[in-house]
Structure formats: C-alpha cells, structure tokens
Amino acid sequence: MKKKPQQRCKCHDLHLNKLFISLISTVIFLIIGTLSVSAENHPVKGTVIDEKTNSTLIGVSVIVEGTTVGTVTDMNGNFTINVPSESSILKFSYIGYTSQKVKLNGQSELKVTLSENLKNLDEVIVVGYGTQKKSVVTAAISRVSSDDIVRVAPMRIEDALKGTTSGVTVTASSGQPGAGSQVRIRGIGTTNNSDPLYVVDGMPISGGIDYLNPRDIQSIEVLKDAASGAIYGARAANGVILVTTKSGKSQKMSVTYDFSYGVQSPWKHRSVLNAAQYAVMMNEASVDAGKGVLYADPYSLGKGTDWQSEVFNNNAPKQQHQISISGSNDKINYYLSAGYYSQDGIVGGNFDRSNYERYTIRSNTSYELLDTKERNFLNHFVFNQNVSYASIKSRGISTNSEYGSPLGSAMVFSPLLDPYADTPSEIAAVNKKMADVNGVPVRDSRTGTLLNIAGDNYNEITNPIGQLSLPNDINTSNKFVANFSAELTLWDNLKFKSSFGNDLSFWETNGYNVVYYLGKSNNNSRSSVHSTMNRQWLWQLENTLSYDKKIYKHSFNIVLGQSAQKQTGRYLSGTRYLMVAEDPSKANIDFATGTAAGDQLVSGSAQDPSTLASYFGRISYNFDERYMLQATVRQDGSSNFGSNNKWATFPSFSLGWNLTNESFIQNSKPEWLSSTKIRASWGKNGNQSITPFSYVPLTNQGNNYDFGQGESAVIVNGVKPSGTPNPDLKWEESVQTDFGIDFGFLNNSLLFTADYYSKTTNGMLITEPIPSYIGESKPLGNVGTMSNKGVELEASYRFKVSGFNFSVGANASYLYNRLTDLGNETGYGNLDTYANAGTISRAQNGYTYPFFYGKKTNGIFQNWAEINAYKNKQGGLIQPSAQPGDVRFVDVNGDGKIDDGDRTMIGKGMPDWTYGFNLNVNYKNFDLSMVFQGTIGNQIYDATRRTDLPSINLPSYMWGRWTGEGTSNSIPRFSWADNNGNWLSSDLFVKNGDYLRLRNIQLGYTLPQRITKKVLISSLRLYVSAENLLTFTKYEGFDPEISAGGTSIGIDRGIYPQARTYTFGLNLKF
C-alpha cells in the first residue's frame, strides 16, 4: 500500500465543499473551459452523475492520466475533453466521492457514475511510525481532525481535545491567557508525572506544547491502549498524543487567510456579602466571641465596594491572524503558514499583567526526488522537512491561590474598604501608615491614583488593585522544532526511512521588584532586578525499515526501527538588588547597584543530560480484512536508570475480527448493519519520568556551617552525598487490557465504538518505606500500584433532511480509579492543605487518587438537647465543646469522640463521567456548529474562604448561617470563637462539581461565489462564535473547571475563570 498524503474530508464540509467546487468549476468552465484549445484530436464527451441520486455532478475534475490535460464538468454535469490517444485513461475526481479511472478503449462518449465516499472506514489513521486503514485498526485510538479543530478555534492543542474524544480528561488549569490544561488519558496512572507523551510529526516534544498552532494541525490521534502506545514503550504509560501537521493538498496553490477578533468577559461573579451584610456578620462573630459590637449601624453602610467588579476586566480583546499557502505538484508538496495570536486576560489584562502573545511560522515541505518505474529497486525517494518556529511572550498573575492572588483577594477583601485613597483624610491615613512602617504606597498603575492599604489583620490579603499595579515578570520563549526525513524504497515495498529531529527551545523570565507596601505580609523594602535564561536541545535520530505486502488475501506490514534521543540544556539566573531607578524600560541587572554579598545572586548550570535509546518492531497482519493481528515490541534504554536496569522491554498484542466481512454474515446480516469489528489488546508500557541519578549518590553542596565569632563568622561549604541511592531503580510499568467493538450502521453513516479497559501501573516510583533513622533522605523504590478501569463510548451520525446536512457526534467516558498501594508504611499520604482547615486532600490505599479528606457532617445542632443527646457508648458527649449552631460531625471511627481520626473521604476532583457532544448543520450557505462538554460525579473543594482570617468578607451562602433554632441545618453559626472546629476540613467545603458547558457555538455564512469571484476570491466565510456561552452547574464559584498541579484537581482557591468570549471571524481562500 503506497501511502500518499492522506486525502480526508469530514462530512460536514463535504457538502459545503461540493457546493464551492461546483461554483468554482462552473466559473472556470464558463471562463476558460469553453475557450480551451487542445492540440489533440480525440474529443471525448460525457456526463458525470451521482450513483445514488442520479443527479448530475457539477465541477467534477476530469484529467487525462499522465498529462496535465484536464477540465471540469459544467452546470449540467457534462464535459468535453480532447485526449491524446483513444486508449487514454481518464481520471474523475470529486471531493467527497471515490475517484474513478476510466479507460477509453476508443469510446468517445461516456456516462460516469461516481459514488459518495463514506470515508469513515477507508479513513487512514496515523499510528506510531506509520498509518493504518481504520477498518483494520485493532487498537483503541481516538481521532480529532482539522475540521473538528476549526469548529472550536482552540488556542492550544489541549483545547482541541476537550469534549471531542473519549477517554481523555482535559481540565483547564485556569483562564489565564496561554494557560495549559491538565490532560489525563484513561485516568491518573501514577502518583508521579501522568502527562501524556506528545509526538508531533514523529518528534517527541518536551517542555511545552503551546508552541504548536492548532490551525496547523491536520489530525490528532490519541493512542489510548497499551497496544497502540507500545511502539513508544518507556514513555507511553500515560498515553500518547500523535499530532500530524498539514501538508499541501491540491495541485492548485491555495492561499488562506483566517482572522478573528473576540471580546472576553467573566461569565459569573461570585456572590459575596455587601457592606451592610458584612458588618452584620462581623458584629455577630465579634459579640459571640465576647469582643463587642464593631459597627454601630451596619445598614447605613450600604453596598460598599464590589471588589470583583474592580478587578475583572470586561471586554478583554483576543485576536488571531493566520495565513497559509499550500499546494503540490508532481515533485513538491508544500504548506507554509504564519500565525499570530494575542489575548488579554479578564483579570489583569488591562494592567498589562495577564497577557499572552504568540507568533508561529511553519514550513512543511516534501520533495519527491526520485520516482521511476524503470526498475523495482531504489525506485522512489522522498525527502520531507517540517520546520516550525514559535515565539511566545506572556505575563501572568498568581492564580488559584487563597494567599493573596488578585482574584482570591477580591473575593474576600472587606467591602467596607474603598479602593482609592482619594479624599484628604484617606490620603493622610495612608501617609501616616507609610511613615509608621517606613514604606512606599502603591498607586493604580493606570491612573496614578493612590490606593488604600489593607489593615494588618488581612495578612496576605491586600488591595487587589495594588497587586495588579505592581510590576510582574515577562516570560518569553522561542522554540524551533525541525524534523527532516528521507524515505527510500529499497525494493518492492521495502522502504527505509531515516529521520532527524531537533527541538531547540529558549525561554527566559525577566522582571523587577519595586519598593512598596501593600500590607503587613505583602511589602518590599529593597528594589531588585532578576533574570533567568534557559535553553534546551532535544535531538532524535530514527531509522526504520518497513515492508508492506499483500499475497492473495494475506496483508502484512512490518516495521523495524531504531531510535536515539538526547536532551541537554543550560540555565543561568541572576538577581541584583538596589535599582538605580524603578524604570521598567531599564529593568536589567546592570541597572542595579547592590554590591554586598547578598545583593548579587547568581546560579547556573548545564542541565543533567538525558538519553534514550530504543529498538522496536511491529508486525501487522490481516487476512482478507477479516482477521487482524498485530504484535509490537519495543526495547528502551534510558540514562535515568543505573546499569542494573537500564533496559526494559515493552511488548503488546492485539487482535481484531471484522465480522461483517465474513461471507456467512455478509449474506444474512440486516441491510442496516454495515460493519462490525471486535477488538482485543494487551500490552505493557513504561514511565521513565524520574529525577535522574537516583541510582547513585552525587555530591550535594550547600550543606554549610558558619565558623567564627559574630559578624566575622564565615560560611564554609559542606558537601554530603545527595541521598540514599537505589541502584535497582527501574521503570514504572503499566499493563493494560482493552476490549473494543466498532459498529457501522446505515451504510456507515452511523458509527458506534465502545471500549472497556483495565490498566494497572506497577512499580510506581515512590520513596521507600524505611525508617528515618538511616539519617539521610530515603531512597526511591518501585513500590506503588495504581489501577484504572473504564468504559468509553463514541458515536457519530450524518444525515440529510431537505437540504439540511446534519452531523452529530457524541462521546462519553467512565473512569474508576483506585490507588492500590502507595508503597509507604502508613498506606496514606497527605497532599494539599488549606489555611486552618488542615489537610484537605489525600492519597490512600484502596481509595481513588487523590481524594478530598475531612470530616463528615450531619447537620447543625439546633439546641442543647440535641448536643446532649449525641452520646457515645460510654454515655459521654461525643461533642462536649459544641453549642447550639455548631456542626454535628459524624463519629466515623466510632471511638466516641470527634477528632482527626474521624476524617475520611468526602469527595474527589476527578469525574466519574466525562462527556461531550457536537452538532453541525449546513444549510445552503449557512453553517452552524456547537460543541458541548461536561462532567458527572466530580466534586469541588471550595477553599476560597480563609477561615484563619476573621475579618475577611464571606460568600453569600454564609448569610444563611444558623442564627437560632430552625434557621439552618447546613451552615453553622458564625463566630470568631470556634471551639467545635466548625471550619476544619469537612464536607461543608465540598460542592457538587458536575457541569455541562456549551464550549463553542459558531454560525457561519459563506458568501455566494458569484459575488466573491469578482475579486478573485474563491471562498469567503464570515462567522460569529461564542465560547462558554452557557455553563450549567450548581457550583457557586467562578468556574467548575479547576486543576492546578497533579493532586489539586478540583480544589478551588479562587480560580482564574475561563472567559465568555464573543468572536467575529472570517476565512478567506484564494
């Protein structure tokens, strides 16, 4: 099977394209077709019709094979062409239809029927080191095409996966421009790094996938099961995402220009108390704690400051430009593109604090340098080069932190405070405070207005406008990814391919710190400038031999290969104190003058190199597309492991059976059943994400001590071994079994796929459970086990109703995760903590990983009788410190008292179900698409309220607190004296996190060609779209989508929400 650049199209634009092409062809026909003069003497005419409908097809391309002579069918589906010889072959091609070749054999009048290409089963799927016809694929692979991508106009590749693929959980980490998402394929596979491997055009990408412009993507294949991932062996345990970028498609040069401009706004404010309510609550808490009334007349205070409105940046712009040129001829296939993307954040974007800008350039070219039919060896040679460059500049604010992020502060800052010190008395108060603390006040960086200062009792919580007015770091990154490959056909279908890829990145952070005072715990007395620069180079050399052969009904494909990669890098970082002036344009290290020893800090090193060497082989076999078998083995050697375990082998097997291709079924099956395939696979993958050199002790400097007296003491360098090495460390191993079934109905217009999998990670790299009395950090060992099981469903349906073309897709995934063995002595590990609530998430044997941890509550004590009735077996009170209005906790361990031992699982951030569905409709020149996405069965830990700071503002639900018998059975009384531990971690903080979101809706209109042709435009589509237009959720916070760090999924510390965006855009094609 000769693999040409894949011609694919998706049904939704199939009809659209047909329409365009008809129109274009007509134009060409009218203008050129009739005028074309041929030197040849054999005129042939004919008609092209649709096989099903018998209607004539307009604009079908008719080419004399082996020449450039060609024409297109006219308005009536007719064509006339002069052919060089009576035995010429005519090739009829039409997008969305199967191409057909007709040998003239002297005929001069033809009637050609083309059949619609129900592409799905002929679709070609990219697998590691090759492609496969979808009909014979035996592995669990999900696919996202460029058409799916266009619909959601993603900024990063993760956005393209969201809601479009089963088995992939994509959770946005925040709404900050440029922020990535957490991607988990088939659950969290390990307590270590569970990120999937990204492979772009055969090149593994390290350190940031955001260089990739999603508009350059032709297709994304998600390798979910072990059988498909095994070809990537040691890096595939968390799944593999294969990205194929675009290449030239048509002979005619195609130039496209895409533009969009959007405005973003927050879609929700969090409801908090206004000034009057706040004062009432503070009085209540203060009086209860015996500290007297604070505000004499709360209701005179009115609404007060709405800090969220002060902080949110409405109508933040976001724009995008992309130009591409692509095409192909006999020898060269090219795709060139340049893109620009910029986005201001809805928090801080207007302060130049949360902004993102990206330039991308890509050149994908393929040269056919040799193609001869004179011999059957060394007869074909192709050279490919994919080169891309991206430059990114971003600024970000602290997100999802209850310790003084701008949004976290806006939610809890007192509504009694006024943002600006704009009255003489306020200015005087600020000046007095500054004199007391010897500080410099902060001014609004936009207007220069003096800002009010937070009181000492707010700790890290300070005036959020002040936080936004301080300078922040500028992060820039430049990344080149270049991949060169050459493929030579050695003999018959035996091909040798050699490729060399480079991923070269440079990234840096530059910033400065001014002298300022915002609050007791947020101030700075010495200015400084800092700069960090990094560079990293990853190269990969691969050689593969592949052989395709079909003998009678036996099809073979064999791939053998070798791969080597190495990553090196270097960084340098410095800080210098005492800037000459606080001038942003000169904020460079040399602009600071500090000379004392601690005023000039520097660090830098080469990166520890890491290498990976691999050998792999795969054999795919099918008999008559009925029985399929595939076996893969990869052997990886990694520098991350010591000589005892450098190498590991990862095998996999898979089987498939196309039932409907059996003649006995073919004859008896119902008409509506088009295809049925059963699949099964088993395999082993690895994870090598581990700190290098854990297998040997290395020198660890900086274990210093100072000798000498007083000021003259001198710090002396001490060196100790880095830790307790474990020379036997080896790979984490995940073993996965997958069963799948694929159905096609109604001539494959309705497709359905279901998979069940069970995946176990063994030998998770965890600190070994040995005693601390060894006197050194404990060694890592392969001691943990995690299991994930799940079901994945995908369905799609295309149909037409009186001129409307519909395409509907849906997917759903169910996930069941268990941490089988954490490998330590206790069987648990505490993870996240939050203010005074203590530990709020945990890893524990036998539970899902990670889960929310705290006490269970059972309502509120309404009166003393209820407290006195809550007794243990000995007759003592279970909660002796409680008073009416306090929380009744469940005595989980039954020991007759409430303490830390009663904490248990109270929720989890990973959903049971993730699902998505999309709808696409075309009618005439209009198109409409919608993408929905949602989760079921996940909870959110609402950690936005600092229970350790008494004076902060409260969420509105606190207004419904217990104030007397019968007033509330869910929110305890509000008091500064809390002997009952009402606000220690409990299910009071845990909220339902289910949501359904209309991620994207887009309405497009394509201008009629009769208008656009006049200005040489082949097509012009205008569209409007909205992102996050609707979100259905019970959660009261800014956004139900929360992930920050591996274990913090679902923990809301004041998340930077995703914006609601309205966009206008156009797609122009020449």
Next chain:
Amino acid sequence: MKKLIILSSIVISALSLNSCTDNFLTVQSASKLLADGTYYNTKAHLTEALVAAYDPLKWFDYSFGQYESLPFVSDVMSDDVMTGGSDQNDCLYLHKMSNYSALPTSVCSNSWTICYSGVNRSNIVLQFINNAADMTDAEKAEYKAEATVLRSFFYKVLWKYWGNIPYYEKNLTSPYLCQQSNHDQVYGKIAAALETIIDQKVLPVKSASGSEGHVTQAMAEMLYAEVVMYQNDNTRYSKALGYMKDIIGSTKYSLVNDYASMWESTGEWGTESIFEINYTAKNGAHDWGSAIATGGSVYPKLIGINSLNGSPDYVGGWGFEPVCKSAYTMFDATDKRRDASILNFATYATVTGASYAPRYEDTGYFMRKYLPRVGGNAGYTASADMNYNNNIRVYRYAETLLNAAELTLATNGGADAGGQAQGYLNTVRSRAGLATIPVSIDNIMNERHLEFVGEGKRYWDLIRSGKASTVLVPGSALNRTVGWSVSKKYLPLPQSDVDSGQGTLTQNNY
C-alpha cells in the same frame, strides 16, 4: 545483490550503534560528582564532609515543619516555661510534651531526623578519612575526633529524648535496618567513644580565633560530664571530674564579668563560652522554602513578644515560650542574673513605655536571653524572621565550675575535700553579685537552676536528681493537667519510624 549490500550495511550500522549504546546511555551529571570514595579522598573534600556534619546542628530551631530549638524543647518539659503561641493547637507537639502527653505522632520528631542526619554525616567522615592521601596522621586523628564528638553529641540528644534508640557507627546499608539499643547500652557506647577521643588529646582545648563553632577538647569533656552525670554513673565521676579540672587548669576559659553581656551578639564566643551553635544573620539564607539553609535562627522570632511596640531593644515575635512567674521570683532581687535572663514586661514597660498583646499562656515574663534584638537580623538575604543571629549557648564555663563542684562532692561522699567545690560555687555566685552559701548538692542544683534558666538544663537536672516527679506536678501555673512520672523519662518514638522499622523499634512505655 545490491539489496543485499544495502541490507547488510544497515545491519552493520545498527550493530555498531548498539555497541556504543551503553556509552550513549551513561551520562554524567552536569554539576555534580559521584559522592563516594572517589570524591572523599582529599583533605579539602573531607573538610567539606565534616562541615556537612555540623550543618544539622542548626536545624533544631526549625527545619521540617516543627520548632525544636534545644533549650525550648527541654525547658517546656521543666517548671520554667510554657508553650504559648495562639492556642493549644499551635505547635501541638510542644503543648503535648509540656503536658507529658506526647504522642508517637505528636512529639519533637524533627529532632529524631536531625540527629540521625548528624550521625550519618559524621560517619561519612569516619568512613572515608583514611582515603585522604594528603592528610597527615595527626590531621586525620583530629578530623576523626571531631566527627566522633559531633556524632556523640547527636546521640546524646537522641538518648536524652528517647533513651532506647538504634545506635550505629557505620552507616546502614540496604535494607537499612538497625536493632534498637536500650538506654544503658547507648550510654555505654557514647561514654566509651568520648573517653577514647578525649584521652587522645588531639583536639585543641579552645578553638583558635575564626574557628569558633568547632568542637574542642573542652566541649568533648563537657559533653562527657553531661552524659555521665545524667546517667548517675558514679564509676565515671572521677574521670569526669578530671576532665573538668583539665578545663579549669587550662586557664583558657573564665567567667565573663557582666552576665547580661553574654546574651548580646557581641558576647557570643566570649571567654566563658565552650560551645555554641552558630547562627549568623549576615547573608542569612534561612527561609521557609529552604529551612535548612545556612543563616540565622527563627527561634528568637518564635519566642519574641507579640505585637511589641515601643521597645528600643527588642523586636516583636510570635509569643511562644512565656516564662513562668516562679522562674523570675526564684531569683534574689539582687541577683544580676534575674533581669538579664528574664524580661519582666511590667517593669520594662514603665521604663520604656513599650506595650504588647498577650497570647496564649501569657505571663508577662519573657526569655530575655534569646529575645530577638533590634538589628539582630541585619544583613539577612532570605526571610527576615528566620535570620536572627542569636547563637544557642550549649556549654559555658560556669557549668564547668558547677560540674566540678558537684563531682567533687559526689566523689568524696558529699564532702568538699580542700574546699575546692566551695570555691567553684563561690566564683559563680560572686559573678552574680551574691553572697556565698555553703556548698551542697542541693545548693549546686539550685545554682544551676538560676544560672542556666532558659538554657535547657533544668528538666534534665530534675530527672537526674530524682526530683522530677515531686516538682513537675499538675498545676495551673504551668497549665499542666498531667504530672511527671518515671515512664515519662523517654518520649514516644516517632510513629513513622516504628511503622517503617519492620520490628526493629519497640515503642517506649511513655
């Protein structure tokens, strides 16, 4: 034929790649060397190993999330100070230890880790010292002596806290287990190791200027006396007395005239100082994120006076370690040590106009010896709070004198042969501006209480003198509901080590 050539050339190239694959997969760290005998084979590198063994001494104030400064942890179990802080849950382990209710999960477990880190690092010096080709035998002997004394110091802390502990002199190898020794065995090993070193006389009696912080012969002798006297091992008293007399006879140490001056940074490593744990504010890199970095101490801030205003001498802090009124009133009003040791805030406020906000267990008395001084963190580079330069005074010459007095009596059946003991006691008392009193064990113990209040000696003195169970009783003055009993002598072993010790650790009957 052609294809054969191509195929074989591919195979050959693949094979040749294979042969160098192992080289390819063996990478070198970019900025580190292998830390084994190939590194620790020069004087310079063994010096680094030795310095690294000193490093854990600085971690007691705060390292792995708990505040376990040596004087505070000891005194909180005595009758001189309470825990303080915001409430009984603030540093729960200290409140629990103070109330003799420590739990295996709530105890000064950082000290366990800190001391064993010191043991491990000391052992590394001893393991590799003979590899150093560029060191003379005398130098090697000195390094070995330093490492052994340091290791003994760390074991001494473990032994006093927990009694029954794993004791090893060579670092553990896989599976990293060591059988627990009982408290008598541990004592025997510490004492024997120290005797060997002290009798070699390879360490200087006192550090040369610029080397303050190193262990010395005098420090080793003081450590020996502490261990022997805590064990009440009268078979070694005469040896210990001999060591005390060595120090006295050396004339390298003498009492500082002005008792109060010792507690200022200029008084560190004065003529009286035998051993201190060094903390230096200048360039202090001690930080919350790198709590074991070298620099100053957070202990002064921890015990600093909450919301202190208007003090020309001290900066505020977090209100831990309030001093019991009894610890102040036990002094004679003319005792120069009283106000040098303890700040009576009411008096101080009348002089300076200073004010503060009381915290939990407030008494109005503060441990002046270690309060954070104004400018005491000058020159810090990391956290301002964590870089105070107050050294921890471990051994002072005053203790040498009182040890000598006590041992003189103990080795003479209570009699003071030649009035030497009386002389030692008089020297200490006259510096404090007090009249002489007759020398006796009780009077010496009382003098120790006065002289060393806040220095972490009192609790151990009560235990070794057998008075703990009568003095350390429940009462409101100390906010104590549980009294001391013999089973409280050894704290509960950290639960995580009991769990991971695979049966090597038997929990203390606390």
